[in-house]
Amino acid sequence: MEVQNSEQCNIIEIRGDVPAAGTSLGGSMICGGAACGFSDAQTSSKDAKERAASMRKLLMAVVLCIVFMSVEVAGGIKANSLAILTDAAHLLSDVAAFAISLFSLWASGWEATPRQSYGFFRIEILGALVSIQMIWLLAGILVYEAIDRLIHDNGEVQGFLMFVVSAFGLVVNIAMALLLGHDHGHHHHHGHDHNHSHGRNDHDHHDHSHTHDNETHNHGLSITSHHHHHGSNSKHDEHHHTREADHTVPLIKNYSDCEKKLESGAPRKKVRNINVQGAYLHVLGDSIQSVGVMIGGAIIWYKPEWKIIDLICTLVFSVVVLGTTIRMLRNILEVLMESTPREIDATRLEKGLCEMDEVVAIHELHIWAITVGKVLLACHVLIKHEADADMVLNKVIDYIRREYNISHVTIQIERQ
Amino acid sequence: MEREKSFKYYSQEPDSPHPWNADFGFTNASDRRYAFSRQSSFHQSQKDPQTPRISNFSNDSMKPFLSRTASSIDIPPGFYSFDEVKEGLLEAKRSAVPEKFSVLGSFLWIFRVIRTGNRQMKRLLIMISLNVAYSTAEFAIGLFTGRIGLVSDAFHLTFGCGLLTFSLFAMATSRRKPDHVYTYGYQRVEVLSAFTNALFLLFMSFSLAVEALHAFIQDESEHKHYLIVSAVTNLLVNLIGVWFFRNYARINLVYRKPEDMNYHSVCLHVLADSIRSAGLILASWFLSLGVNNAEVLCLGLVSGAVFMLVLPLFKATAGVLLQTAPPNIPSSALSKCWRQITSHEDVGEVSQARFWELVPGHVVGSISLQVKKEMDDRPILEHVHSLYHELGIHDLTVQTDYL
Numbered sequence: 001m002e003v004q005n006s007e008q009c010n011i012i013e014i015r016g017d018v019p020a021a022g023t024s025l026g027g028s029m030i031c032g033g034a035a036c037g038f039s040d041a042q043t044s045s046k047d048a049k050e051r052a053a054s055m056r057k058l059l060m061a062v063v064l065c066i067v068f069m070s071v072e073v074a075g076g077i078k079a080n081s082l083a084i085l086t087d088a089a090h091l092l093s094d095v096a097a098f099a100i101s102l103f104s105l106w107a108s109g110w111e112a113t114p115r116q117s118y119g120f121f122r123i124e125i126l127g128a129l130v131s132i133q134m135i136w137l138l139a140g141i142l143v144y145e146a147i148d149r150l151i152h153d154n155g156e157v158q159g160f161l162m163f164v165v166s167a168f169g170l171v172v173n174i175a176m177a178l179l180l181g182h183d184h185g186h187h188h189h190h191g192h193d194h195n196h197s198h199g200r201n202d203h204d205h206h207d208h209s210h211t212h213d214n215e216t217h218n219h220g221l222s223i224t225s226h227h228h229h230h231g232s233n234s235k236h237d238e239h240h241h242t243r244e245a246d247h248t249v250p251l252i253k254n255y256s257d258c259e260k261k262l263e264s265g266a267p268r269k270k271v272r273n274i275n276v277q278g279a280y281l282h283v284l285g286d287s288i289q290s291v292g293v294m295i296g297g298a299i300i301w302y303k304p305e306w307k308i309i310d311l312i313c314t315l316v317f318s319v320v321v322l323g324t325t326i327r328m329l330r331n332i333l334e335v336l337m338e339s340t341p342r343e344i345d346a347t348r349l350e351k352g353l354c355e356m357d358e359v360v361a362i363h364e365l366h367i368w369a370i371t372v373g374k375v376l377l378a379c380h381v382l383i384k385h386e387a388d389a390d391m392v393l394n395k396v397i398d399y400i401r402r403e404y405n406i407s408h409v410t411i412q413i414e415r416q
Numbered sequence: 417m418e419r420e421k422s423f424k425y426y427s428q429e430p431d432s433p434h435p436w437n438a439d440f441g442f443t444n445a446s447d448r449r450y451a452f453s454r455q456s457s458f459h460q461s462q463k464d465p466q467t468p469r470i471s472n473f474s475n476d477s478m479k480p481f482l483s484r485t486a487s488s489i490d491i492p493p494g495f496y497s498f499d500e501v502k503e504g505l506l507e508a509k510r511s512a513v514p515e516k517f518s519v520l521g522s523f524l525w526i527f528r529v530i531r532t533g534n535r536q537m538k539r540l541l542i543m544i545s546l547n548v549a550y551s552t553a554e555f556a557i558g559l560f561t562g563r564i565g566l567v568s569d570a571f572h573l574t575f576g577c578g579l580l581t582f583s584l585f586a587m588a589t590s591r592r593k594p595d596h597v598y599t600y601g602y603q604r605v606e607v608l609s610a611f612t613n614a615l616f617l618l619f620m621s622f623s624l625a626v627e628a629l630h631a632f633i634q635d636e637s638e639h640k641h642y643l644i645v646s647a648v649t650n651l652l653v654n655l656i657g658v659w660f661f662r663n664y665a666r667i668n669l670v671y672r673k674p675e676d677m678n679y680h681s682v683c684l685h686v687l688a689d690s691i692r693s694a695g696l697i698l699a700s701w702f703l704s705l706g707v708n709n710a711e712v713l714c715l716g717l718v719s720g721a722v723f724m725l726v727l728p729l730f731k732a733t734a735g736v737l738l739q740t741a742p743p744n745i746p747s748s749a750l751s752k753c754w755r756q757i758t759s760h761e762d763v764g765e766v767s768q769a770r771f772w773e774l775v776p777g778h779v780v781g782s783i784s785l786q787v788k789k790e791m792d793d794r795p796i797l798e799h800v801h802s803l804y805h806e807l808g809i810h811d812l813t814v815q816t817d818y819l
Contacts (some may be wrong), residue, residue, distance in 0.1 A: 115741045117770035122738045133615055144571050151564055336737055338774065339597050339606045346596065364813070366599045366780075370739065377780050378813040389793065390818040410768075410782040410813045415794070 048109060054273045055105050061176050061279065062098045065091055086145070087165050089170070090286070094137055097131050097282045101275040102130070108371070121371040124274055129332050131278040132325050135285055137316040142289060146314035150307060151180065159301025162310075166293035173287035180280045181272075205243045274328070274372050281328060285321035292317030331372060339366040341375055344404055353396060358387035360416055367406070376408040382416055389413045452730040513795070529588055530661045536679060540584050543686070546653050547577045551689035554646060565643055576689060579616055583609045583682050590674065603775045607736050608677040613681035614730040615689050621722040624692070626808050628715035644700055651693035668728050670744065674775035677733055684729060688722045739772040745807055753803050762796055764819055771809060780811040789818040 069091040076084030104127025112119040272280070296313040300307060340346050350362050365379040377400060383392050393413055400405050435746035529537055551573035558566030586609035656663060661683035664676075671677050695718035702710030703764050733745075735743065750771070757766055764786035771781040781804065787796055793816050 114747065116738065117741060118739050118772070120738070126734060126737060129611075130615060133612070133619075137619060140571070140575065143495060146570065147567060148564060151559070151562055151567065298786070333608070336608060337598060337602070338600045346599075364811075380813065389816070390789070393815070393817070410784065410815045412797070412813045412815060413793075414797070415792070 029242050050273065051105055051109055054276045055102060055237060057180055057276060058098055058102045058105065058279060061179055061283075062095060062102065064172075064176060064179070065095050065098065069095065073170075084161075084165055087169050090138070090169070093134065094282060094286065097134055098279055100127050100130055100134075101279045105273070105275050121374060124371050125332055125335050128274045128278040128328065129336070131275075131282060132329055132332070135282055135325055136322065139285070139289075139321050142314055144319050146311045150311050159297045159299070159304060162297030163294055163301055166290045166297060170287055170290035170294065173283050173290060177280060177283045180276055180283060197403060274331075281325055283322060288317050288321050288324075289314075335369050335372060338366075340367045341369045344375065344406070349400070349404060352399065353381070356392075356395060356399070358383045358392050359396070360384060374408075375404075375406045376410075377406050378410045378412075380412045380414060382414050385416050387415075389415070494724050525588070529584065533588070536675070537584060537587050537659070540580065540682060542589070543653075543657045543660065544577060544580045544584060546656070547573060547580065550649065550653055551577060563643070566646060569643075569646055573650070575616070576685065579613055579685065580597065580682065582612060583678055586678060587675065589773075600774050602781075603674045603778070606674045607733055607775055610677035610681035611733040611737060614726050614733055616684060617722060617726040618730060620688065620692075621719045621726070624715050624719035624722070626714050628719060631711040631715065632709075644697065647693045647696045649699070651690050651697065654686045654693065656692035658683065658690060661686070667725055671732065671776035673777050676737075676776060678730070680729055681733075684725055688725060691721055691725075692718050694718075736773050736776065741771050743771045744776075745771070745779065745809075749807055753807065756803055757785070757800055759800065760789070760796065764788065778811070779807075779809045781809045782813045783813070784815040784817065786819055787816045 055147075069088050071089040072084055072091065076088055104124045107123045107127075108119075108121050110120040283401075292313045296310040301308045333340070344367055346365060346367055349367075350365060353359055353362050359381055361382040363380050363382070365377075367375060367377045369375045381392070381396060383389065393411055396411055397409050400409050483814035526541070529541055533541070541646070551570045554566050558564070558570060578661070586605040590601075590603045592602045660677055664680045664683040665687060669676065669680050695714045699711045699714035702714065707713075731778045732743075741747070750769070754766055754769060757763055766783065766785055768782070768784045770783070771779055773779050783800070783804075785796070785800070787793060796816065797814055800814050801812055
């Protein structure tokens, strides 16, 4: 629905949106088969963009790791030193962890099948769990090796070698941590935007190519005034990319609390993709271990008789590494146990639903996440006998979608 | 005691007649003889297949037909009813599964397990304590005599002990009632612990393969001579464990209850450990006989055996954790239900039929229908619920959209 005045410089277009993300109303979510994809077209394209960006980062990290590893292996064989070779083996484990993360990222984009009716998004979580188990395993192996070094009193000074090798490892790890954790700080908030993408609240991910991740999805009509050069044919791209010169003003402001939510959310914490986060934790753990070995090596170099320092340093830093993984492990466990996600207050939701006129009671309310950021809800709503079930259903679904941004909702309406 | 009551409710669950399940007399958890028998002559279908649950919960039939707290269109929720959640709401706080850790707390917890645990839990506790005692002894001896082989073996055992402790903890935790945050209850912990065990076994097989490769590359002068005594003791301790969990000593298992997976993983864990010790003993024996590549052969064989042993369990637990459609409900049955629903005169279209297993034996589903507009949709809802209830899907949420 566009009205253009192409003679003038300003082109005013009026856009009307069909609510395409509705499960019951629109036609895009209803499919005839026994299973249908978990997300609709918009969110899946946004997902694909985020996933591609994360995959690019991880791929670069893997390549960097392999390069450094081959350098270390060559140097270690040439210098015939066991310490350098063990560090190269450590880098190999890094590569393995990155490979697991990369595979989980790639696999989570597979299409849903009838056996896997929710899609493959959970593979991310399982892959992250496997990564964390590997971190724990490696910490244990390092402690064992420290005890081994203590028992096998080799005698000759290993301090200097330890120091140099671990310094090199530290530099490599810091480079990779910067690569994996580097976020651009821009966060474009266009006014009155209301996003229907799932991950908007806690799944924002900025890649190097500066895609605008705000999908303007106004319900209702909006006026956009572009500034175009005279005579150019207006080839509007039909995606909802608004450039900075545009002002999108909704004609009908449906959601008055939308602004309030956006302003309060401006200093929102950005959460990376969980696989990239797992890889980042792995690299961080490695750098912490390297620091520990460096300190131990320096002390032994300075005073070769204090060999027990090596073991103490390794133990302390292993515990620190395990501490950094606790938070992510808790998130993973909460998702895997189908618990209510932290950012959703179930009591408030239930109370808000019960406050509606026709609703008598809510029971069997289950809110769970399929991965960090994608939440589903199922409940039974008991309504008054004379109420219109269709209207109540739409109201409830709208309320949940508006307030809590959960769009995969299944409501069973029962009459009293 | 409340915990026993919840546990008994649980064990009544397999009584509901599933036409394709073979064991109907399976009421008691300790009645393991009939656990996995394939005899289909065990059918004892005294109950009417249409309304199995109402007869179980006959005390609920005195309630008014539509009570506020339980939906009567649904089969009465049983374990996960929301009124339990409301009770838990008052004193529930948001707590992650492990609370504050203290030595005294763990001792108290061990006493609680001893007193209230079921038979398998007590056996597991015995095994863990044996393992812990053995590994600390080995560690101490290894440190004092300076033998690195003992220390590495002690480390390996400690990892294994940690895992078994986690399995025990999962068994104890999974009996907690569902609360405000964990609306489906805590039973997934069992599947998680089974997955962790399987993962650890996979890691172990991989590391054994690496060790075999290492032995292959290195020349003969650097053979590690395994200490026979420690290997034999390890084998004995693990064989005791296998005997405790002997009902689960199979590779492919049908999982009917949530703790099945956990017990299976524990059994496979001790089985793999005993295979590893047996392999080490064999390798030493062959070495003493003069076979040169004995180490490589034995370690490689052990690694391959453990891998093949663990893979089905790993795939099954990963399937449950990935929300796969329940494997014991054939998709032909699901499509038959789907066809039956669409052939109903008022129903237009069925979409988004999704089913997943919370734990083996408890299937949750959600389905969305398009119906012609009329005032009362109860008959349709009841019809759909009963159809799926026959398949064993009790937790179903049906959304009816009006055309």
